[in-house]
Amino acid sequence: MAGVLLWVISPKENATALLSLIPRSGGKQKRSSSLCSRIKLSAKVSAFSSAVANPARSSEEKVYEVVLKQAALVKEQRKKKALDLDKAAENSDALTDWDLLNEAYDRCGEVCAEYAKTFYLGTLLMTPERRRAVWAIYVWCRRTDELVDGPNASHITPRALDRWEKRLDDLYEGRPYDMFDAALSDTVSKYPVDIQPFKDMIEGMRLDLRKSRYNTFDELYLYCYYVAGTVGLMSVPVMGIAPESKATTESVYNAALALGIANQLTNILRDVGEDARRGRIYLPQDELARAGLSDEDIFRGQVTDKWRSFMKDQIKRARMFFDEAEKGVSELNAASRWPVWASLLLYRQILDAIEANDYNNFTKRAYVGKAKKFASLPVAYGRALLGTSK
């Protein structure tokens, strides 16, 4: 991870491309207009927001455009029934440097195993091709987050993030800088993963550099999309939609987006105290004010009835996003469902843990204990076995 920092801070010293060009597979894009379930969730969620009219497009509408674009890319692939992604992936390996590429993917797997053990275990059920592609995406996300959250975050400037984005462009064009990039470069050449969610995640990191308050849920929603909803959009093209699924591609992407948003909202609710100690308050300012709370209340960190009631509403909204996500998991390829269910069940239990801590997210960290974690894995497995909407 340190290498990334060196590179973005001082690119010249480290700018050696390790692997040569990797073939790209294209994908025609087609638009669709099924906003239905998006709007339903939007209506439910905005019941929490103020009555302030928002004549401009909401963040949800803007984000939905990315969802449609990514869904269209995948729909195109699904139509090509004869194309077996795993086979295509295997065949195009013949054109690249096998050993280096395999090593690059293995290293991604190692990083993943170290930082996210449960998730790593879950990926072992996937086909080898899909598994290693998800690892490559995971590592890129982890490195991106490390830039602004890691030990050297204080050295990161907007220009450093611009260089990271340039590096992303390069790897998409088959010019990776290091072996982790090479793995991702290979992945995006084989699966219909659009570059936009990756760029948007970098945009989320830019926001973290310049913004420490969110006026409304709409603003927060966009941030959550940038740093977490994007992960869902990056992952589904690799995890794959079950061939027998009758669900629309857009609805599956909606669910994936919802899972990212739900996870990030949960992160935010869990880390209120920790973030406040870094001068950050992600909770929407207008909702805090309506609950009779201010930044000072958060810095003071006292669990009052006002706070409990405010948190109950926040938790309720996060759960709504988890519910929305649930609708899509069974539509994924059978082998990809288990890690997704596991992550959904585990993350959602953090909300239960906040409740169990009597809403003290100022000084008590809500976490899911080992026993509960292990108990969730067979539950996730059971759900993964259930069929799709066919």
Ligand SMILES: CC(C)=CCC/C(C)=C/CC/C(C)=C/CC/C(C)=C/[C@@H]1[C@@H](COP(=O)(O)OP(=O)(O)O)[C@]1(C)CC/C=C(\C)CC/C=C(\C)CCC=C(C)C
């Ligand atoms: C149909 C359907 C439901 C499909 C599933 C789609 C899917 C796989 C969604 C994944 C959702 C997910 C795991 C989102 C990640 C959310 C998250 C925790 C984002 C974190 C951002 C910044 O947070 P913060 O800095 O506040 O918190 P920390 O203290 O740093 O934790 C991130 C850290 C961004 C970076 C994200 C990652 C490193 C995770 C990347 C994960 C993958 C690519 C694999 C996803 C696959 C599974 C099975 C979970």
Ligand SMILES: [Mn+2]
């Ligand atoms: Mn982080």
